[in-house]
Amino acid sequence: MVRYGKIIEKDTPGKNRHFMMISKLILILTVCVYYALQMSIFIPMLGIVSETDYGDFNWALIVVLLVVAIVLGIVPIVFTVIGAVRNEQPYTMITVVVKTLMVPFFCINFYCWYCLVSGLLNPFLFLTIPGVILIGICVTYAFLLTTSLPDVIYMIIYLIKHKRKPKVLMGLGILFMFGFFIDLVGVVLIHRSYKEIKDS
Numbered sequence: 001m002v003r004y005g006k007i008i009e010k011d012t013p014g015k016n017r018h019f020m021m022i023s024k025l026i027l028i029l030t031v032c033v034y035y036a037l038q039m040s041i042f043i044p045m046l047g048i049v050s051e052t053d054y055g056d057f058n059w060a061l062i063v064v065l066l067v068v069a070i071v072l073g074i075v076p077i078v079f080t081v082i083g084a085v086r087n088e089q090p091y092t093m094i095t096v097v098v099k100t101l102m103v104p105f106f107c108i109n110f111y112c113w114y115c116l117v118s119g120l121l122n123p124f125l126f127l128t129i130p131g132v133i134l135i136g137i138c139v140t141y142a143f144l145l146t147t148s149l150p151d152v153i154y155m156i157i158y159l160i161k162h163k164r165k166p167k168v169l170m171g172l173g174i175l176f177m178f179g180f181f182i183d184l185v186g187v188v189l190i191h192r193s194y195k196e197i198k199d200s
Helices: 019-049 059-085 092-118 126-161 168-176 182-199
Strands: none
Touching (some): 019 059, 059 126, 126 182, 168 182
């Protein structure tokens, strides 16, 4: 369909095209689950560090929240692929909000792992520190990827499908999305460059 000199793809009859919006809403829900999981670990750990009674670790709750977080982390990626193929809007501004909400999460997360590593500073447990640090980095990076990959995947599919050349800001944005804290800058760059590419 041609309208106002631009080619507009016709919607598929009888089918809703809301996969990207659902993807972003699930992403917001995922962040809420991340915080719930973090608090279920951080509050008892804070009690141990401060030598006060904040309750014991509820391992059943932690496992359930972890499983839910894993599932919710995967679903937005799947929905994003479907939405990108259907030419739906990426709603990148929602990702900006999500990334902003994740800043306190990462700060608390790093503090939790710091407390854990500090508790291992004795001759009998010292050799376990490198392993704990590696696990901490991998787990934290998984949290980062679940909030970064949907927009990165969408932009790659969009550029390939519409045969557009990525601008410098888009490339930098995608690159920054894989770094701690600079991922917030990355999503802002992606948001701006996507609008420029789409309008050009």
